[in-house]
């Protein structure tokens with residue numbers, strides 16, 4: 515993913531997005547796709563042998579080693595598909611290496627490939643209207659597909675790149691990567707800070723708070739359920755554990771999508787040209803909370819919310835900047851001195867400010883990085899923070 519979390523990168527982005535097309539394959543077409551997936555997996559397994567033997571996962575080198583032997587062994591697969599299989603195996607080994615799955619002094623493990631997915635590229639598929647034309651072992655198959663309105667918009671605006679055909683619960687899907695050019699830069703000026711929090715999912719420097727109540731409640735339920743299953747320890751319990759953790763992940767993802775959409779809408783409506791968020795790389799160390807709280811919202815959930823905000827903001831033409839989170843929750847966003855934070859309330863003894871603590875944090879996030887312009891409608895009250903913070907438009911809740 516083209517993704518830079520550094521301050522310096524305010525270049526324009528081509529973001530990569532994946533759309534999932536559900537294929538309406540006839541029984542015959544489904545058989546043909548299964549046959550292709552089976553031979554593709556055979557090709558991958560054959561290429562794995564070369565990778566293991568030569569400790570090689572560089573795509574070009576692996577291609578030189580494996581291409582002709584595999585073409586000879588599986589002539590029906592065709593030249594492009596063999597290239598795709600090499601590509602797939604090389605990527606799988608690179609991922610394994612990145613995850614420290616390959617030790618220097620031990621043999622390279624053989625990766626197993628199931629006949630459930632096939633890589634495609636521009637030479638092995640094409641799209642015309644609602645019909646996908648796919649390479650199969652006996653000629654092209656023209657398979658109609660369906661997708662949602664949102665995905666269709668992406669499909670019409672993006673440039674199709676590589677893709678993967680997969681089967682899930684008996685249904686074929688075509689997961690297609692698109693290059694999406696970013697929207698024209700927004701005419702907004704000023705920055706909106708976004709704090710992703712512990713008590714609340716998120717708060718903006720414009721004063722809006724997105725509560726975490728619903729998510730926290732359901733996560734507590736999942737947690738209790740998980741504990742019971744872990745204590746049980748049987749195979750059936752382990753299987754059930756996998757099912758509910760997948761369900762939980764999908765639920766969090768759904769909430770994160772909704773909240774991030776609302777956050778970006780808030781930024782656009784307040785006339786921001788930029789969204790600022792904390793760089794949460796070290797958040798684990800920063801959360802000083804009991805185990806009960808820490809297990810509620812994992813780091814990946816925060817990170818996912820930030821990632822969703824980032825790509826949606828860029829899609830709306832907003833700049834996205836990550837800032838150092840140091841002192842963002844302790845500093846008074848009005849006078850810049852250190853204040854006291856008690857649960858949802860931030861209070862400053864120096865200037866008497868009382869603010870929702872997450873909103874105070876978000877206002878500091880909006881203020882920490884270098885200014886990009888005077889915020890629209892922002893009254894200059896403090897030279898230190900004058901440049902950045904969009905005015906609080908919404909009455910803070912809680913107070």
Ligand SMILES: [Zn+2]
Nearest residue numbers: 846849862865
């Ligand atoms: Zn103050």
